[in-house]
Amino acid sequence: MATLFDSAAAAHGGLDIVFNNAGIAQTKPLLEIEDADWHRMMEVNAFGVLLGMQEAAKGMIAQGRGGKIVNTASVAGKQALPLCAHYCASKFAVVALTQSGARAWGGHGITVNAFCPGIVETDMWRQLDDEFRALPDTPAGTTLGDAHPDFPLGRFAAPDDIVGLATFLASSDSDYMTGQAIQVDGGMVMQ
DSSP states (O other): OHHHHHHHHHHHTSOOEEEEOOOOOOOOOGGGOOHHHHHHHIIIIIIHHHHHHHHHHHHHHHHTSOEEEEEEOOGGGTSOOGGGHHHHHHHHHHHHHHHHHHHHHGGGTEEEEEEEEOOBOSHHHHHHHHHHHHSTTSOTTOOGGGGSOOOTTSSOBOTHHHHHHHHHHHSGGGTTOOSOEEEESTTSSOO
């Protein structure tokens, strides 16, 4: 990963903004989560973010002009659900890593924030919905989205609904924000 960050910095005159956006998900009842499920989820969603943050911070500290690290968490990092507990744990970890990075690197002018999408209509969501419908206790025709309370905005998110917040966190408009995990979920989770 260090080579990737070094190459990007060399090609673009430095490293100013990093998005940690890789992630996986799985629908599986709490009693059925196996060691391999847990470790794979934590390896990609939590450890991957940690590595991305570390490499970004090293580069930003070395260049001495601060920077912005933006992590993709989830409303699952704010409110746990029994059908994806290991995913929730990994996203709670992203929120904790975001706060830890903000405290560790703020003195270097590095802000670390996260955005927490709710249900976004993507291929990952369709995969989770398919896994939910395949569970033996799922009533025919039910989707995972049906298991959630009514959304105040009346719909799931489209990817474009997330762009504004992500752009804001990468911009100078958010220079005095750090350690935040901001929900963009149509009111799904209100805390």
